[in-house]
Amino acid sequence: MGNFKVKDHYFDKAKRENYLARSIYKLEEIDQRYKVLKPGMQVVDLGYYPGSWIQYTSKVIGDEGRVIGIDIQEVNTKLSGVKNVRIYQKDIFDISDLAQLEVSQAFDCVxxxxxxxxTGVQSLDQIRSLNLVESVFALLPKFLLPGGNFVIKVFDSQNAQNYLKEQKNLFNEFHYLKPKSTRSVSKEFFVIGKNFKA
Ligand SMILES: C[S@@+](CC[C@H](N)C(=O)[O-])C[C@H]1O[C@@H](n2cnc3c(N)ncnc32)[C@H](O)[C@@H]1O
Structure with a gap:
């Protein structure tokens, strides 16, 4: 019962505030707590669709900043026309060179x-999720500038915990957060890395 209430509250709020998804409130809480985004930053949003994180990021980084969204889903035309946003329909693991995103250097924030x-099979889903997380960490040297910030969604498991422990030295600060708007039954949480050591 409680979970449905949470869903309704954030779903309605997102609708009222013209956000494309309720996930906006996860990034908002992460950013308010850990200040990962700043005006002027160049940001990449991996798996942006439908785009509420893009909407939030676009506002925080302002006119001097830029956010690039990548997703395998068709480009969301609701985001076209926003000045500091560019979106691509691609699998992020097909990006071998940042020139494919029409940028000349890595990002301030990933x-x-x-x-x-x-699949519904918990053990299999956990393995897939961890594989995805590991693949994104492997992209960081290419995508993230030294000193940059990182936010990634993780599904909890013992293996994920073990893996993350080994990664924390990549950043000066490494935090875990389960945002309030996450459904309480969900096993997802977010890892926030600040100041990438490269
Ligand atoms: C939970 S949704 C993102 C919601 C988004 N943060 C928002 O606020 O609107 C996750 C997205 O990741 C995308 N995705 C998963 N694997 C991907 C890959 N290898 N390359 C690009 N996008 C991927 C999915 O297509 C999906 O749209």
């Missing part, structure tokens, strides 16, 4: 709310 398609 966001990933990506999730694998789930």
């Amino acid at each position: 966001l990933s709310d990506m999730a694998p398609s789930t």
Whole structure:
């Protein structure tokens, strides 16, 4: 019962505030707590669709900043026309060179709310999810500038915990957060890395 209430509250709020998804409130809470986004930043949002994180990021980074969204889903035309936003329909693992995103250097911040398609078999879903997380960490040297910030969604498991422990030295600060708007039954949480050491 409680979970449905949570869903309704944030779903309605997102609708009222013209956000494309309720996930906006996860990034908002992460950013208010850990200040991952700043005006002027160049940001990449991996798995952006439908685009509420893009909407939030676009506002925070302002006219001097830019956010690039990548998703395997068709480009969301509701986002076209926003000045500091560019979106691509691509699998992020097909990007071998940042020139494919028409940028000349890595980003100040990498966001990933990506999730694998789930099977309902918990052990299999956990493995897929961890594989995805590991693949995104492997992209960081290419995508993230030294000193940059990182946010990634993770599905909890013992293996995920073990893996993350080994990664925390990549950043000066490493935090875990389960945002209030996450359904309480959900096993997802977010990892926030600040100040990438490269
Ligand atoms: C939970 S949704 C993102 C919601 C988004 N943060 C928002 O606020 O609107 C996750 C997205 O990740 C995308 N995705 C998963 N694997 C991907 C991949 N390899 N490359 C690009 N996008 C991917 C999915 O297509 C899906 O749209």
